Amino acid sequence: MDNKRNSLQQDYKYGFTTDIETESMPKGLNENVIGLISKKKNEPEWLLEYRLKAFRHWQKMICPQWAKVHYDPIDFQEISYYSAPKKKSEGPQSLQDLDPELLKTFEKLGISLNEQKRISGVAVDFVFDSVSLGTTHQEELDKAGVVFCSISEAVHKYPELVRKYFGTVVPFSDNYYAALNAAVFTDGSFCYIPKGVRCPVDLSTYFRINAKDTGQFERTLLVADEGSYVNYLEGCTAPQRDENQLHAAVVELIAHENAEIKYSTVQNWYTGDKEGRGGIYNFVTKRGKCVGKRSKISWTQVESGSSITWKYPSVILQGDESEGSFYSVALTHDRMQADTGTKMIHIGKNTKSTIISKGISTGHSSNTYRGLVKIMPGAENARNYSQCDSMLVGHDSGAHTFPSIEVKNKTAQIEHEASTSRISEDQIFYLQSRGLSMEQSISMLVNGFCKDVFKQLPLEFSVEAVKLIEMKLENSVG
Amino acid sequence: MLEIKNLHATVDGKEVLKGLNLSVKAGEVHAIMGPNGSGKSTLSKVLAGHPSYEVTSGEVKYEINFQMKNLLELEPEVRAKEGIFLAFQYPIEVPGVNNLTFLRTSFNSIVEHHGSEPMNEEDFKKFVIKKMKIVSMNEDFLDRAVNVGFSGGEKKRNEILQMAVLAPRLALLDETDSGLDIDALRIVAEGVNKLRKKDNAIVLVTHYQRLLEYIKPDFVHVLSKGKIIKSGDSSLALKLEKEGYDWLN
Numbered sequence: 001m002d003n004k005r006n007s008l009q010q011d012y013k014y015g016f017t018t019d020i021e022t023e024s025m026p027k028g029l030n031e032n033v034i035g036l037i038s039k040k041k042n043e044p045e046w047l048l049e050y051r052l053k054a055f056r057h058w059q060k061m062i063c064p065q066w067a068k069v070h071y072d073p074i075d076f077q078e079i080s081y082y083s084a085p086k087k088k089s090e091g092p093q094s095l096q097d098l099d100p101e102l103l104k105t106f107e108k109l110g111i112s113l114n115e116q117k118r119i120s121g122v123a124v125d126f127v128f129d130s131v132s133l134g135t136t137h138q139e140e141l142d143k144a145g146v147v148f149c150s151i152s153e154a155v156h157k158y159p160e161l162v163r164k165y166f167g168t169v170v171p172f173s174d175n176y177y178a179a180l181n182a183a184v185f186t187d188g189s190f191c192y193i194p195k196g197v198r199c200p201v202d203l204s205t206y207f208r209i210n211a212k213d214t215g216q217f218e219r220t221l222l223v224a225d226e227g228s229y230v231n232y233l234e235g236c237t238a239p240q241r242d243e244n245q246l247h248a249a250v251v252e253l254i255a256h257e258n259a260e261i262k263y264s265t266v267q268n269w270y271t272g273d274k275e276g277r278g279g280i281y282n283f284v285t286k287r288g289k290c291v292g293k294r295s296k297i298s299w300t301q302v303e304s305g306s307s308i309t310w311k312y313p314s315v316i317l318q319g320d321e322s323e324g325s326f327y328s329v330a331l332t333h334d335r336m337q338a339d340t341g342t343k344m345i346h347i348g349k350n351t352k353s354t355i356i357s358k359g360i361s362t363g364h365s366s367n368t369y370r371g372l373v374k375i376m377p378g379a380e381n382a383r384n385y386s387q388c389d390s391m392l393v394g395h396d397s398g399a400h401t402f403p404s405i406e407v408k409n410k411t412a413q414i415e416h417e418a419s420t421s422r423i424s425e426d427q428i429f430y431l432q433s434r435g436l437s438m439e440q441s442i443s444m445l446v447n448g449f450c451k452d453v454f455k456q457l458p459l460e461f462s463v464e465a466v467k468l469i470e471m472k473l474e475n476s477v478g
Numbered sequence: 479m480l481e482i483k484n485l486h487a488t489v490d491g492k493e494v495l496k497g498l499n500l501s502v503k504a505g506e507v508h509a510i511m512g513p514n515g516s517g518k519s520t521l522s523k524v525l526a527g528h529p530s531y532e533v534t535s536g537e538v539k540y541e542i543n544f545q546m547k548n549l550l551e552l553e554p555e556v557r558a559k560e561g562i563f564l565a566f567q568y569p570i571e572v573p574g575v576n577n578l579t580f581l582r583t584s585f586n587s588i589v590e591h592h593g594s595e596p597m598n599e600e601d602f603k604k605f606v607i608k609k610m611k612i613v614s615m616n617e618d619f620l621d622r623a624v625n626v627g628f629s630g631g632e633k634k635r636n637e638i639l640q641m642a643v644l645a646p647r648l649a650l651l652d653e654t655d656s657g658l659d660i661d662a663l664r665i666v667a668e669g670v671n672k673l674r675k676k677d678n679a680i681v682l683v684t685h686y687q688r689l690l691e692y693i694k695p696d697f698v699h700v701l702s703k704g705k706i707i708k709s710g711d712s713s714l715a716l717k718l719e720k721e722g723y724d725w726l727n
Contacts, residue, residue, distance in 0.1 A: 425529060430570035432554035433526050433563075434584035434640065435591070444583065448574025448623070 012270060015240030018105040018210050022129070024083040027213060029076050031055065034183055037082055041152045041186075046163065054172035054182035061176045067339040068368045068400055069308045071244070071281065079246060081184045083129040083211035105208070123148055125189045125205045127218055135189075137201055144200050146230075147192040151219055154190035161192055165223050169252035169289045169316070177248040177283040177310075181217045185250070188218035193228035193259070202458060204233040207247075209269075209280070215246040222252070224259035226292060233461055234265040236305070241270070242278045244307060249284045257292030257319065262300070264457050266465055269305035276335030279307025286313035290322030290348075298325040299342070300456045302465040304472055307336055312370065314343035317351035317379075325354040327453040329465070331472055332365030332397070341371035341402075346379040346412070355386040358450050361397035362473070368400040375412040383413045390420040391449050393442070393473075443470040479504050479679055480525075480648060481546060485536035486704075487524050494520040496704030497536070502648070505676040509690055509715060510683045512701035513723050518683040519567060521701070522650040525681075526564035527554035540648070558584075559591035561678075563646030565637040567653040572624035577636070580624045581606055581643055588644060609642040613669040631662035638669040649673070649680045655689035667692030687719035700726060 025033060034055055038048040063073070085099060105128075123137035125148065141148050147158060154162050172182035189205045209216045224230055236247075247269065255261050263286075272279025282305075288297035299313035315324025326342035344353035353373065361367040373384045390399035401418055423445050431441035447454070447466055454462045480502040487495040494517045502508055512518050524531045525538065533550055540549040542560050549557065572580060578599075586596035597605065607617055613635040625633050634654055641649055651670065655663055670693050674680065682693065690698075690712060698714040699706045700723065708714065708726055 427570050427572065429526075429528050429554060430566065431572070431584075433558050434580075434644070435555050435558040435587040436583060437553075437555050437587075440583070440587070444575055444580070445572065448572055451574035 014237035021086040058179035069337040083214040178285040185219040199230040202231040207236040220251040227258040251286040253288030255295035260296040264300040272307035282306035284311040289316045300327040303330040309338040320348040327456045334363040336365040339368040343372040346382040349380040359390045362393040479541040481539040509695040522652040561647030569633040578620040630657040
């Protein structure tokens with residue numbers, strides 16, 4: 001019993017704040033603020049225009065209401081749209097020049113910026129509030145010709161590439177939060193894998209929200225040129241605060257002929273407390289486009305944080321024989337609400353998609369899968385397999401599934417399986433009678449339930465995901 | 479090692495055990511027989527600590543470290559760690575968890591409770607493969623999810639494999655013979671016989687005498703309406719087979 005109480009108190013180990021001097025813009029959103037952000041980043045004219053167009057469009061839009069989540073309307077004038085740690089000096093900085101407080105923060109998050117101790121085999125870009133702090137492994141990446149830097153840097157260093165692809169997968173008119181992001185995005189990662197290159201290390205972005213009353217609006221653009229391969233990982237945490245904070249990101253992936261992108265996320269934003277106070281609103285648009293023949297994009301996500309998650313990583317299967325997949329585990333506890341799923345849009349011939357979604361709801365939380373499989377008229381012999389399983393723990397949580405299938409070509413083969421289960425007393429008793437504690441039993445059952453998704457994650461990430469889910473369950477089951 | 483006195487237990491508010499007495503010593507094999515609904519399965523579930531069964535009166539003492547302790551106040555996993563093993567009548571499926579991981583987690587939680595080092599995966603696998611021979615199971619079963627897609631006989635053999643691995647001091651076999659064909663029955667029974675030792679005890683709960691042709695019990699008890707109404711040696715089982723239960727009432 002005592003152990004359980006202890007673990008309750010250390011609920012969220014990433015809930016600390018970093019005490020650091022920051023430079024923030026006053027709260028509020030208008031064209032001046034957007035101009036300031038753009039100026040701060042010394043952006044070219046086209047990008048400022050793009051932002052303003054997006055902003056004007058956004059003003060005409062209404063906040064989407066269709067998701068199965070409930071929250072008070074967001075006052076967009078009460079958010080600061082830019083916050084960055086103050087630079088010690090002007091000019092380019094290396095990671096070693098960072099404020100020691102920041103370095104400590106990353107140590108505490110389990111990430112070492114120290115080049116000697118850095119995570120081997122993974123290059124990391126650190127995004128802290130509104131800015132990228134820098135990327136590791138530059139030398140190794142340079143050798144392979146891989147570009148991996150912050151998007152602000154890329155706008156200057158690789159203007160043609162950015163301009164060519166930016167907003168081509170998620171146009172600003174796509175949805176309310178994508179438009180907002182296009183207007184006010186501050187940073188994020190850019191990466192380009194040249195033709196035929198297998199990226200020598202895994203790429204990763206770590207997002208951290210620190211400042212109060214600040215929104216994080218980052219933008220990731222990842223282009224895999226012909227025949228290239230990249231494994232991309234993303235992690236996120238935020239301090240524990242009583243107010244809600246907004247995170248509205250846009251991620252665009254482009255895969256050319258024979259290229260493959262694997263994108264994995266372990267999302268662990270602060271969830272709010274037991275009564276649902278505070279926590280991150282995670283309203284994210286992630287989409288990939290399989291432009292070329294036989295290209296592949298796969299999204300794997302472990303969504304275990306945020307008070308509200310609204311997220312549908314999707315794939316547009318344009319190239320013939322291209323493949324898209326979506327593997328998801330979404331765990332909700334206490335008062336969390338998640339509405340997540342995917343869209344697979346089949347355009348090319350012989351395209352194939354796979355959807356495996358596992359939702360686990362505990363406490364008073366609500367967990368929704370929402371998905372669309374669309375087969376366009378020209379998509380001869382398209383195939384889709386979807387499996388959506390929900391698991392309920394306790395009696396106060398909810399699980400919902402809203403799958404849509406639109407088929408406009410009769411050669412399509414679509415399979416859909418869905419199930420809802422509850423962890424039974426008999427299952428727990430069986431494991432207990434073999435010497436496992438209640439917590440061990442539940443976590444074994446849940447891990448078994450999620451296995452098909454966890455095995456898609458890179459090894460280190462999968463170990464982390466299992467630990468994360470176990471910790472969350474320990475706190476929410478009792 | 480086990481002392482049950484005047485045990486009363488209910489499930490869903492209905493009294494199923496109504497004053498049961500039983501004493502089991504190390505090295506003994508007891509068979510509990512009786513018609514359907516007499517409370518046989520309830521007894522094994524109460525001893526293992528199933529939360530749906532409530533003990534309303536009576537006591538159950540079990541020997542831990544040479545002392546008789548109140549078994550009923552221990553959590554089910556503590557009972558398991560102290561050497562009680564229930565082979566389920568209907569073994570439960572655990573999707574996504576492979577048999578090897580499951581067995582090793584179970585084994586290690588028990589050995590760690592007794593202050594020993596947990597066994598690593600490689601050594602454990604060798605250890606389990608040896609044990610699998612006892613119930614004629616092949617290695618493929620280690621990579622399969624626990625009981626998922628197993629036939630009735632395979633599930634029962636898997637229970638006996640767990641018993642072989644965990645080496646309990648008190649094994650409760652709940653209708654282990656039900657649903658087995660004659661070959662599977664023989665394999666299971668031989669497995670149990672190999673695990674019979676002078677410092678452990680086995681309680682077999684069974685409806686039919688046929689299991690007792692392979693596992694010879696030291697004592698046979700007849701359970702009826704929640705009480706043991708007759709006890710004897712293995713000849714009692716034969717008499718029951720011939721004459722049924724009616725003559726006892």
